Amino acid sequence: MTILEVKQVSLRIGGLSVLTDVSFSLNKGAIHSLIGPNGAGKTSLFNCITGFYRPTAGAIRLDGTSLARVTPHRVVRLGLARTFQNIRLFKEMTVLENVMAGCHCRSEGSIVSALLRTRAHRREEESIREISRRWLDFVGLRAKEQRRAGDLPYGDRRRVEWARALASEPKLLMLDEPAAGLTHTEKAELIELLRRIRGQGTTILLIEHDMPLIMQVSDHVVVMDHGQKIADGEPAAVRRNPQVIEAYLGVEE
Amino acid sequence: MGFFLQQLMNGLILGSFYALIALGYTMVFGVLKLLNFAHGDIYMVGGFVGLLILKLGSSWLGSGWLGVVVALFGSAALVGALGMLIERVAYRPLRQAPRLSVLITALAASMVLNSAVLALTGGRPVAFPADLGFVGYDLGPIHISVIQMALLVSTLILMLVLELFVSRTQYGRAMRAVSYDMVASRLMGIDVSQIVSLTFFLGSALAAIGGVFAGSYYGSLHFFMGFIMGLKAFTAAVIGGIGSIPGAMLGGLTLGLLETFGSSIPFIGSEWRDVAVFGALIFFLVLKPTGILGKTMVERI
């Protein structure tokens, strides 16, 4: 079963070809990784999928629904959550409030119901709190829910971002460099967490540089270089692929 | 025909005021991506500083051409320095702050200048006693005074000099480099703070010259004259394409002409003139924020 299909996607920015004819598909319930050297076009592709960039050509489908012309916030509603490479938390707000942001697209309380303080409104607020707390438990941060997000240590800030993304109940969770800046222990915890997320049936797409981690945790790897997909398959096979080795280490003469 | 030429003249003169002030908005915006709310007030202060110099110097220089020219240069230098000071005191400490705080601070800086002049003048218009006469030439049905010509010619010269400075000198290039890529500029050995100060100096000096011109041309100054002028000059900068120096000139002249000719159309009339100007501002910001000559800015995440 395919959850995400990327079909012949190309992107040009200001006359420069950033992505050329990229195609691959991701299976439901697996951990996928998108890798490639610096400047390979990974982040551009990520931004195309999440609706921040509009591809010049090609199609992207999430669970059968086309993502062409869908704005970033609608993409989340359709079941695709993301985290940011450089962590974008609402630093001035509490940890709990940050995670509650993830519930926004799964709730519908309006201005009117908030003003009338209706029962349905109170119940929804309660359930948003409850769901957010559950995700904080999931990432192991429940005890810090009232802390200001900006005051947390780096590793915890990453977790808040994961919990916030998970709270939007994604079918596909895209993590942009989740291991960057983590200690060895935190990385081991990340791997365990990724497996637990997969265990719930959520598909994961990682953009990562940490090869040991990728090799250990991925079911499937997509490799890009110069804006093109150069390989795609199981980690072990991808690592032996001469084109991949060349992309990373350079040509052997 | 005579009416047309007269209106053309009026439009060009009004437009050159707008252009002189629009340049400051555009340069500061280019370098710092900051909307300098205080800029209109700098123009107003420039007029008053010029007035002060004119009065102080009148016993030696008189209040004719010599006195006005000295007032122009003196005001440009002093008010240029004032612009640098404002950047130093009010904007530089906030370079990493949220944009909302920076905007409110800029607003506060504008109020300080404005209310200081209010306090000094008692809120009354002050006469600008330049004595330039009405000597001029009759071109067919219209009369063009020497001061009108002087105003147009010196505005054109100033803009030409600025354009040459920006395109031909190392500091001018550095200004463009900083507005394009601040980090790369530092790696070239450019002291970004120094360039920002320079930008504020030049922008404020040009606005001050505009202020002294306005005093000499209209004969009086008022503490509130910077507000509406600032808003319109900003409109001119936006129409031309904010960040672009030729755009500021083009936008200023366009707006000046539109305003003058627009208010002579019977059904529009002068009372709707400002509505049309602000309408144009909104139209451009919403539909063509890059203006006529501006470059597209790709906002990245």
Next chain:
Amino acid sequence: MLGGSVLLAACVLPFVADPYVLEVATMALLYIVLCLGLNVVVGYAGLLDLGYAAFFAVGAYTTGILTSQFDWSFWATLPVAAVAAAVAGVVIGMPTLRLRSDYLAIVTLGFGEIIRLIARNLTITGGASGLYGIERPVLFGIRLDRNIDFYFMFLILVVLVIYVSDSLSHSRIGRAWLYVRFDEDAAAGIGINRVAVKLYAYIVGAVIASLAGTIFAVKMTAVSPESFTFSQSLAILLGVVLGGMGKIPGVILGAIAMTLLPELMRDAGIYRPLVTAVGLLVLMLFRPQGLWPDGRA
């Protein structure tokens, strides 16, 4: 508890105060409403609106025109004023809320001026001299025309607006405002429709200002364009910033300060605006979060 005592004191005040104090207190209540309304826009959603007085004008003129020229009852004009302000909010907000924050500030300034200039130039609004002879409201056969009546009308509106601000700030939409204010891109990235969310803030703010305008019109029995200048918008903004954006008690104190300071500084005369301006600059440089203590900046 504290809120209750303050409210009680506010109810007793008009019975013990002299006419001057009552007048100042009434103006303070008006400013509290306006500042709380603008606080939804600036403090919650982070949108710098420099033409907020325009919505105040929409309310005042709607009531003024309908009562003085069409013989409507004051009470019947209220929903019309609210709807008119909401429509104005949408018309102004829809095209502009996608803009960068500093462009938005200047566009709202432009709109504020446009609305004032329109009021100045139309016949129906009374042109530059404004509208006169606005009918006073009648309630259960009693004509409300004493200062104390308007004091209580504003007080009721203040209580209502506090309730609205508080309810919204603890709701899903109130949180969304903060998300958008603190990081727009991140908010969009987690599924928040930023344009819609900003538009709601704009509309709520517009309606609040408009209601303040309706009472203002019947209290003064006259409205003129000069009550809705840029300086008016600026004074409201100052109240919000002074007390601390986003915090209800802070904004209330800020509004009171903005009403009282000019009264207290009567001796300073012409230096008054200068003192205010320097104060604001110093505040922004040294305590940008406002005077009200508390964490969230």
Next chain:
Amino acid sequence: MPDTVLDVQNLSAGYGGIRVLHDISLKVKKGRVVAVLGTNGAGKTSLLRALSGLIAAEQGIIRLMQREITNIPAHKLPAAGMVHVPEGRHIFGTMTIRENLELGAFTVADARTRHERIDKVFEIFPILAERQGQDAHYLSGGQQQMLAIGRGLMAAPTLLLLDEPSMGLAPIMVKEIMVIIDRLRESGITILLVEQNSRVALRHADYGYLLELGRIVREGCAAELARDDSIVRTYLGEV
């Protein structure tokens, strides 16, 4: 050691409290090409940014030709003899090629000296001379890289810091850039070359350091490192 151009001792640095460089020590001797290798996110770019004052060094000492330059403002370094050619080239796209080069010698007041240097750069990169009046963003990726290096040379540096000059370039272009690096070394310029493309870098370098998670995990002369499979392990995971 008078022949040491750059001497870094126990350097630690980071962004907003998050440390990305830990206790880095390295030396670059005069006339050498020294490569810093590592995967994305290993801290290579941060290392260059710390050396050139774009991020603050929290600990440690940086010396350029015996002179301590730790935490001096970035804009003072070109005059001190060190130029950083950043990753992603960062050319001034809306300015002409010639103007870009003029800015490279911003601190040189004398226009004649600047023109002589521009001529020298044109000798190394004839394509830039051909297109000198065009806006820089019309150049291809490889030509932009040449312009970035040429602009760096305008300050007549003793030490050139090159950040991933091969990034995003086709193999043939990479080769061309590397030949130029050889030529620069011959002309006496010392180079600190940051590269992910390790095979290429080591073929043209004298000495190399391998970075992993912000620490130096391996160093040695280039030939030795090229034979070492620890690099493959770092790059592609345990085999």
